[in-house]
Amino acid sequence: xxxxxxxxxxxxxxxxxxxxxxxxxxxxxxxxxxxxxxxxxxxxxxxxxxxxxxxxxxxxxxxxxxxxxxxxxxxxxxxxxxxxxxxxxxxxxxxxxxxxxxxxxxxxxxxxxxxxxxxxxxxxxxxxxxxxxxxxxxxxxxxxxxxxxxxxxxxxxxxxxxxxxxxxxxxxxxxxxxxxxxxxxxxxxxxxxxxxxxxxxxxxxxxxxxxxxxxxxxxxxxxxxxxxxxxxxxxxxxxxxxxxxxxxxxxxxxxxxxxxxxxxxxxxxxxxxxxxxxxxxxxxxxxxxxxxxxxxxxxxxxxxx
Amino acid sequence: xxxxxxxxxxxxxxxxxxxxxxxxxxxxxxxxxxxxxxxxxxxxxxxxxxxxxxxxxxxxxxxxxxxxxxxxxxxxxxxxxxxxxxxxxxxxxxxxxxxxxxxxxxxxxxxxxxxxxxxxxxxxxxxxxxxxxxxxxxxxxxxxxxxxxxxxxxxxxxxxxxxxxxxxxxxxxxxxxxxxxxxxxxxxxxxxxxxxxxxxxxxxxxxxxxxxxxxxxxxxxxxxxxxxxxxxxxxxxxxxxxxxxxxxxxxxxxxxxxxxxxxxxxxxxxxxxxxxxxxxxxxxxxxxxxxxxxxxxx
Numbered sequence: 001x002x003x004x005x006x007x008x009x010x011x012x013x014x015x016x017x018x019x020x021x022x023x024x025x026x027x028x029x030x031x032x033x034x035x036x037x038x039x040x041x042x043x044x045x046x047x048x049x050x051x052x053x054x055x056x057x058x059x060x061x062x063x064x065x066x067x068x069x070x071x072x073x074x075x076x077x078x079x080x081x082x083x084x085x086x087x088x089x090x091x092x093x094x095x096x097x098x099x100x101x102x103x104x105x106x107x108x109x110x111x112x113x114x115x116x117x118x119x120x121x122x123x124x125x126x127x128x129x130x131x132x133x134x135x136x137x138x139x140x141x142x143x144x145x146x147x148x149x150x151x152x153x154x155x156x157x158x159x160x161x162x163x164x165x166x167x168x169x170x171x172x173x174x175x176x177x178x179x180x181x182x183x184x185x186x187x188x189x190x191x192x193x194x195x196x197x198x199x200x201x202x203x204x205x206x207x208x209x210x211x212x213x214x215x216x217x218x219x220x221x222x223x224x225x226x227x228x229x230x231x232x233x234x235x236x237x238x239x240x241x242x243x244x245x246x247x248x249x250x251x252x253x254x255x256x257x258x259x260x261x262x263x264x265x266x267x268x269x270x271x272x273x274x275x276x277x278x279x280x281x282x283x284x285x286x287x288x289x290x291x292x293x294x295x296x297x298x299x300x301x302x303x304x305x
Numbered sequence: 306x307x308x309x310x311x312x313x314x315x316x317x318x319x320x321x322x323x324x325x326x327x328x329x330x331x332x333x334x335x336x337x338x339x340x341x342x343x344x345x346x347x348x349x350x351x352x353x354x355x356x357x358x359x360x361x362x363x364x365x366x367x368x369x370x371x372x373x374x375x376x377x378x379x380x381x382x383x384x385x386x387x388x389x390x391x392x393x394x395x396x397x398x399x400x401x402x403x404x405x406x407x408x409x410x411x412x413x414x415x416x417x418x419x420x421x422x423x424x425x426x427x428x429x430x431x432x433x434x435x436x437x438x439x440x441x442x443x444x445x446x447x448x449x450x451x452x453x454x455x456x457x458x459x460x461x462x463x464x465x466x467x468x469x470x471x472x473x474x475x476x477x478x479x480x481x482x483x484x485x486x487x488x489x490x491x492x493x494x495x496x497x498x499x500x501x502x503x504x505x506x507x508x509x510x511x512x513x514x515x516x517x518x519x520x521x522x523x524x525x526x527x528x529x530x531x532x533x534x535x536x537x538x539x540x541x542x543x544x545x546x547x548x549x550x551x552x553x554x555x556x557x558x559x560x561x562x563x564x565x566x567x568x569x570x571x572x573x574x575x576x577x578x579x580x581x582x583x584x585x586x587x588x589x590x591x592x593x594x595x596x597x598x599x600x601x602x603x
Contacts, residue, residue: 039410045402046419048476052434053422055442074441116331123328127321134324137332144339146589148537150558151582154565154575155342155349177338180331209323238427240540241558245566256427260543263433270437277430288425292418295425299481300488303526 060085060275067270085275092265093276098258099283105168105243105254106236109175113183113232114225116176121187122217126196128188138188144181149241157245171246175236182302183228189305190224191217230298237284255280343582350576355569367576376552377577380560383467383553388535390471395478395531396524402479403486404512417487424480428473432544435473436460439545463553466546470554473541478534482527489523490516525596532592536585557581 054075059067061078062085089095124141127134160170194217202212243254253261259280266273288295350367354360371377406417423431440458447455459469493516501511517524539558542548548555548563555563561581565574 035408035410038405038408039412042402042405042410042416046416049419049422052431052438052476055438056434059437074445120328120331123324123331127324131317131321131325134328137328141332141335144335146586147339147343147582148558148585150537150539150561151346151578151585152339152342153561154571154578155345156338157566159338159342159345173334174338177335180335180339209320234425238425238429240427240429240543241562245562256429256540259430259433273433274437277433280430281426284425284427285422288422292421296417296421296484299424300484303481303485303530304488304523 056274056278056281059271060278062271064269064271085271086279089272089276089279092272093258093262093279094253095258095276095279098253098255101168101252102237102255102283105171105175106233108172109179109236110229110232112172112176113179114228117180117183117228118187118218118221118225119213120180121184122191122213122221124184125188125191126199138184142181142185145185149178153241153245160246161249166246167250168247168252171243174242174246175232175239178242179232179235183232186228186302186305187221187224190221194220226294227298227301230295231302234284234295234299255283343579346575347579349572350579352572354572354575356566356571360572363572367573368580370573371577371580376555376564377560379552380555380557384536384538384556387467387471387474387538387556388532391474391478391535392528392531394471395475395482396527398475399479399482399527400486400524402483403490404516406483407487407490417484421480421484423477424484426477428477428540429544431477432473432541435469435476436545439469460546461550463551466550466554470538470541470545473545474535474538478531482531485523485527485530486520489520493519521596525592528596529589529592532588533585536588 058075058078061081063078063082066079067074120141124134124138128138129135156174157166160166160174163170165173198216198220199212202216207215238256239254240256240260243252243257244260247253247257259276262276263273266276351362351364352360353363353367402420406413406420410416439460443455444458447453447457454465459465497515497519498511501507501515506514537558538556539562542554542556542559546554548559557577561574561578564570565578568574
């Protein structure tokens with residue numbers, strides 16, 4: 001029952017705690033009872049999360065004729081668990097194609113980000129205190145975090161069109177540039193944990209700077225690769241704006257974009273629409289169930305660092 | 306940091322040159338797709354470009370017009386209202402949730418896992434799902450129970466549509482902030498609470514005098530993150546209201562997209578985007594300045 005929370009014990013307790021007036025203690029009021037109330041409240045709170053998801057699943061499996069006008073009718077279990085809606089939704093939204101595109105964009109972006117941003121983070125992080133130009137580069141790139149995509153959107157649409165990359169390739173390039181500030185900050189920060197002695201040893205062994213990086217430093221940054229991969233993948237997978245404006249000329253869709261583009265075709269057939277929404281949510285839900293710990297760690301690391 | 310390296314400050318070793326050589330192409334790439342479009346955006350802002358065809362320079366007229374344009378003014382009002390309400394609502398609820406989830410409770414890890422789910426889902430699809438709740442489920446409940454304000458769709462009224470967007474935004478945003486608050490609460494050593502008990506502080510006093518000041522850095526992170534995300538709200542608008550009713554829920558991002566890409570206001574919205582950028586920079590600096598100084602160190 002008593003779960004121990006992970007506590008950072010290295011930290012020193014402050015000598016002077018803010019003075020608090022002594023007050024009648026509540027004593028050891030059975031902490032079990034208190035916690036049971038909190039547990040119940042938290043479980044009830046989960047309903048707000050489950051309700052929309054439950055509704056999505058239920059409606060996705062139903063036939064339009066089962067959607068009666070009262071709430072109970074709309075939310076009751078379907079008469080039969082048929083997959084017809086899903087098959088139809090896949091056909092209408094060209095599901096496999098959109099899914100493939102989402103995988104392609106996310107996969108390629110994550111790989112390039114890890115390779116390129118870790119390298120850049122290393123180059124900048126190691127030399128920041130030696131030469132001003134590296135320090136200036138750091139602040140230059142990191143300040144890019146203040147530029148929202150909406151600000152760059154219109155010029156980027158023109159620019160990608162002029163360069164002939166208003167397609168999936170262009171979107172990947174934009175992602176790689178857009179996530180660069182955040183990722184370089186993460187990598188350069190993490191680099192402080194890796195002693196320079198490692199590189200010096202490799203240098204003594206006759207490795208070139210290039211070899212040293214890929215053989216020694218890159219593997220050592222593994223925990224940060226995980227964080228960067230999670231953050232980049234989540235933002236890329238769920239992003240709508242970039243593919244929406246850049247790939248509008250092509251007939252390519254990503255999974256979220258397909259929901260937007262086929263909205264009119266769903267019409268008032270909510271069962272079809274919800275089957276499609278559920279299909280769009282499933283991949284990331286499955287991914288989350290499998291690597292929940294890594295995802296939460298990645299998100300927390302990315303935000304806190 | 307490593308001060309010892311400073312002595313070799315101005316000498317360029319071979320190694321340094323290799324590093325710079327590899328770095329420069331990366332910086333060029335960054336410049337081409339980040340800084341250059343920003344500059345080009347400012348340039349377009351000085352023209353009457355419609356997105357196609359010829360255009361002329363109009364000087365700073367677009368920037369002047371921005372301040373008298375009703376629609377732009379409304380979108381700034383909406384975006385700020387949304388961002389401020391979101392930041393307050395999300396942080397209050399997620400702090401309470403985090404305090405609960407940090408207690409010794411049954412199935413803690415499962416509960417934490419569940420509360421994080423909304424964060425991983427895409428804002429657009431979540432918006433579509435909630436759109437159904439607002440247009441069908443809630444009004445039917447309203448009719449059944451006779452609760453007046455529920456009987457019409459929240460999305461159909463200019464008075465309530467923005468609240469619907471806050472609800473959806475908060476549903477997703479709370480998940481993220483809760484997790485960050487939990488990781489903040491875990492940095493508070495058990496000894497501090499024990500000392501607290503000895504001094505007889507408990508409940509609200511313990512929270513306001515001990516816990517809250519100690520997790521202040523995490524409060525800062527959450528306020529900044531939440532505000533930043535809220536200011537850029539786009540997906541939820543696309544799926545819930547398309548800026549309506551009567552343009553009452555047009556966020557700045559949405560307006561730039563809608564009028565700049567299709568509405569023939571390429572030049573004008575470029576000016577708008579540039580001003581938006583300046584606003585974001587100012588807000589970020591203010592937040593860091595105000596909140597950065599209030600952190601309590603252990």
